[in-house]
Amino acid sequence: MIISVASGKGGTGKTTIATNLACSYEGSVQFLDCDVEEPNAHLFIRPDIHDVETIRTPVPEVDMEKCTLCGKCSEICQFNAIAVLGETVLPFPELCHSCGGCMAVCPEKAITETGRELGIIERGSRKGMAFIHGKLRIGEAMAPPLIRKVRENIRPDVLTIIDAPPGTSCPVIASMKGADFVLLVTEPTPFGLYDLKLALGAVKLLGIPCGLVINRSDIGDDHVRAYAEAEKVPVLMEITFARKIAEAYSRGEMPVETDDHWKAMFRELYSRIAAIVQTPIEKTG
Amino acid sequence: MKIAISSRGKDLDSPIDPRFGRAPYLIIVDTDSLEFEAVDNGANMNAFKGAGIQAAAAVSKKGAKALLTGHCGPKAFQALEAAQIKVANDVSGTVRDAVAAYNEGNVSFSDNPNTDAHW
Ligand code: SF4
Ligand code: SF4
Numbered sequence: 001m002i003i004s005v006a007s008g009k010g011g012t013g014k015t016t017i018a019t020n021l022a023c024s025y026e027g028s029v030q031f032l033d034c035d036v037e038e039p040n041a042h043l044f045i046r047p048d049i050h051d052v053e054t055i056r057t058p059v060p061e062v063d064m065e066k067c068t069l070c071g072k073c074s075e076i077c078q079f080n081a082i083a084v085l086g087e088t089v090l091p092f093p094e095l096c097h098s099c100g101g102c103m104a105v106c107p108e109k110a111i112t113e114t115g116r117e118l119g120i121i122e123r124g125s126r127k128g129m130a131f132i133h134g135k136l137r138i139g140e141a142m143a144p145p146l147i148r149k150v151r152e153n154i155r156p157d158v159l160t161i162i163d164a165p166p167g168t169s170c171p172v173i174a175s176m177k178g179a180d181f182v183l184l185v186t187e188p189t190p191f192g193l194y195d196l197k198l199a200l201g202a203v204k205l206l207g208i209p210c211g212l213v214i215n216r217s218d219i220g221d222d223h224v225r226a227y228a229e230a231e232k233v234p235v236l237m238e239i240t241f242a243r244k245i246a247e248a249y250s251r252g253e254m255p256v257e258t259d260d261h262w263k264a265m266f267r268e269l270y271s272r273i274a275a276i277v278q279t280p281i282e283k284t285g
Numbered sequence: 286m287k288i289a290i291s292s293r294g295k296d297l298d299s300p301i302d303p304r305f306g307r308a309p310y311l312i313i314v315d316t317d318s319l320e321f322e323a324v325d326n327g328a329n330m331n332a333f334k335g336a337g338i339q340a341a342a343a344v345s346k347k348g349a350k351a352l353l354t355g356h357c358g359p360k361a362f363q364a365l366e367a368a369q370i371k372v373a374n375d376v377s378g379t380v381r382d383a384v385a386a387y388n389e390g391n392v393s394f395s396d397n398p399n400t401d402a403h404w
Contacts, residue, residue: 074342080335083342085368092360095335 001277002160004179006203007186008195010166013215014185016245018163019044021183022129024256024266028158033133034147034175035165036119046252047124047131055134055149056115057142059093060102066110073102073111094141118146123153130158143171151175173202180277182210183236188220193227200231209276211236213269234276237269286316288387289349289370290380291340295323297381303355306337312380313347316388321380322347337361344370353383353392362398374399 005018015033019041022031033041042049060073060082071084081095082102091102093116103111119136134150136143143165151174154160164175176182182203186196196212203210212228217238228235245262248255256263291308292299297319302308306329314321324343329336337357341364344352352365353376365372373392376383386392 080338083338083364085342085345085364086370088367090364090367092335092338092363095338095360 001181001274002154002162002179003181003183003273004162004164004176004208005183005185006164006172006176006199007166007184008197008199009191012166012185012187012192013239014166015041015044015163017183017185017213017215018161020254020256020262020266021269022159022161023254024263025159025161025270026267028128029161030130030132030153030155030158031161031163032150032153033131033163034150034171035163036134036136036143036146036150036171037165039133039135041163042122042124042131042133044249044254045126045129045131047126047129049122049124049131051123053121053123055118055121055146057096057098057118057145058100058113059096059098059116060091060111061114062089062091063110063112064088066108067106068108068110070107072105072107076101076105097142098145118142118149121146121150121153130155144174147171147174151178172199173206176203176206176208179208181273182206182208183213183273184210184233185213185215186224187216188214188222188224190221190223192220193224196224196227200233211273211276214238216240234272236272237265239265286351287313287347287349288316288351288353288384289313289344289347290352290376290383291326291354292323292380297321297384298379300379301353301355301377301383303377305352305354305357306340306361308340308354311340311343311347313344313349314380314384316384319384335360338364341365341368341370344368351387351394353387357395357398359398 007014022029033039069084074083079095079097082091117137121134124131132153134146165171186192211234218240245255248258256266290312291302291305292310292312293302311324311326312321329339341361345368351371353373357372371394374395
């Protein structure tokens, strides 16, 4: 089973929820941090990294000796990533989606592929839990291909928890697509509600069952709860940020490993998710 | 010589559109005869990314040697540079004004893009 943990905005405690959910699970589990622009789950999980891989994506390179400036490459490119400019053909690697179209249509075989570094993937483990994350190269804009590479590590036989990037853009979709369940983490504040609406819209488009965790449920108002009820999104857990949690982190421990109450809460959360995933899907909206 | 000007409309009396990549028209003017052609840039206006690159390619295709516009982002600038087209930013008024200013030597060409990559 794949559970993606997402939130409409940053700072909602999404990573706390994702990491504790993974660590409280009794069985084989792997944790994928897909927030490749700012991965931070490793700060909580503190895995031993034993493998680093550089991920590249192919981008075109033009041999001007062979090129006749026919323009076919730029015509086929959907992303304006290659252009005929005077006497030269200029690829724009930052815009290129590596579809290979330009190379395929070039009648002079003037285009070859060269690699642009997207970032790295690191694999490790902690107490039997597999840990994988991606780190986007500074200045690189193309997160989804790296996220897909991180996701290629998913093993179907174990529970997979994905920490999705905050927001609702392409990288988030790339992190939620194909999941069995999306757990949305939000705060009961007007900002939280606004972002939740956007995130929920994306989840519904993908047709994935979802549930809500309300974090810092001791602040804010009841609008998020009312909205969840109206949208028939179950609220699976409500938490407040206890001092004990902060202390556990400062000692480099996961709260669920030191606090039985927390552990019980997260295992209950998992059971609820499992129960929803196992019941036949009723499409709502 | 031919120059290109980003424009809101199709003729010489149209106001300059400051956004190069997303201007509705690119007017290609012969600076001697004032003969001109309006290139429809409409498809680019809605391009998600790379509008400036396409606009630069269009300008280059028409054989213009200079571009007068308001703002030009880094990718468009890079593209124009590759096509050996000079760029003058911060040009305003009508297309006709711009051509006159150019003919009088009153436009300054820039070595740098003047907007960030948000087009
Ligand atoms: S590989 Fe695809 S996206 Fe990249 S430049 Fe070629 S056609 Fe465009
Ligand atoms: S398709 Fe090939 S030959 Fe034609 S312009 Fe592009 S690189 Fe040059």
